[in-house]
Amino acid sequence: MTDAEVPRQLNTFALWREVDDTRIRTRLGGVFYLLAWLLTWVFSAAPGELIISGVLGCALFGALLAARLLHRPDEVDDPVQLQRWLDRHWGLILLTALCWGQAHALAIYSDAYNDSEIIATLATVAFSTAMTFNFAMRRGRALLALALLYLPGLAVMALNWQQQHTTLITLACYLGYLVLVLGRNHREYRATLDLELKLLEQQSQLDLLSRTDSLTQLGNRYQFNNLFPSLVANAVRRGEPLSLVLMDIDFFKKVNDEHGHAGGDACLSAFAERMRRVFRRDADALLRLGGEEFGVLLPGTTLAQAWDLAEHFRQELETEGLLLAGQRLALTTSLGVGCFDKRQDSDADAFFRRVDSALYRAKREGRNRLVAADH
CATH class of the missing domain: 3.30.70.270 (Reverse transcriptase/Diguanylate cyclase domain)
Structure with a gap:
């Protein structure tokens, strides 16, 4: 996108920046959710016996991947359209997190996935880390995504406390760390955005001065x-x-x-x-x-x-x-x-x-x- 296409209104620019960052950072996410499920299925004890759940999982994460890639913003200078795109795209992100949280819980709960349970758990750690560092612009929504990714698996581990308590405690501690980092990353993102807004405002003022007659305040x-x-x-x-x-x-x-x-x-x-x-x-x-x-x-x-x-x-x-x-x-x-x-x-x-x-x-x-x- 060229500088001429960047919106100059401050409130519109803030939304546009968030939309652009979200769009760029979400491109590859869907690919890894699909890949993680494929590995979890293929390296299970008997992937042939899990053909139905395996294919359905691939179809689900493939559809979510396609939805992410096809969902593109249209009007860069319309704050209503930008906010609507953000809300809908965050809906896709949260839906993907919900689906993976259930997939992780299934891998832990079902004995058929014992051999690949570690793959699903490591993928959950990776996805939650990526969420913390890439989507800190909306702290509340990112926290909800972390909960959707983590809590189903932690709940299943709690049901099997004797065998899973060490992994449960470790993941819970790491989740606490991610929550703290998310708060810091959110503050840093907002500070960077505020700096961009100040620079944009100064640029607009300079542009106005260059186009305005100083004596009459008419255009020059x-x-x-x-x-x-x-x-x-x-x-x-x-x-x-x-x-x-x-x-x-x-x-x-x-x-x-x-x-x-x-x-x-x-x-x-x-x-x-x-x-x-x-x-x-x-x-x-x-x-x-x-x-x-x-x-x-x-x-x-x-x-x-x-x-x-x-x-x-x-x-x-x-x-x-x-x-x-x-x-x-x-x-x-x-x-x-x-x-x-x-x-x-x-x-x-x-x-x-x-x-x-x-x-x-x-x-x-x-x-x-x-x-x-x-x-």
């Missing part, structure tokens, strides 16, 4: 250059409209001359805030393209709808101006608006040039006006 030119082509491609693919509004603050140099650069910065910030009041849909992308030039990307918006929003912005700014240091600053803006048209726009750059030409016509024709791009 870098974000526009990355977002604009993808929105155009998406509009073409879905057959949906995509509109673009470009705007320049009229005579901004005069603002800087009269109010200083601090006043000019305050004007730009207030202008950006006014943009947020008018272009306030979640899908709208508001950007400062440089200097006093701004832009708005409007997915799913027709030319008529974009025109109405842009004209409303122009009229409101002309009527109300901006509040600067407690005083009203008269201000106007020139705007160009257009909607992507694949008959005229060969790509995103052609679309931008068409709207940019409309903006410059608005400035040439006297400013404080909105001009639509040529059709």
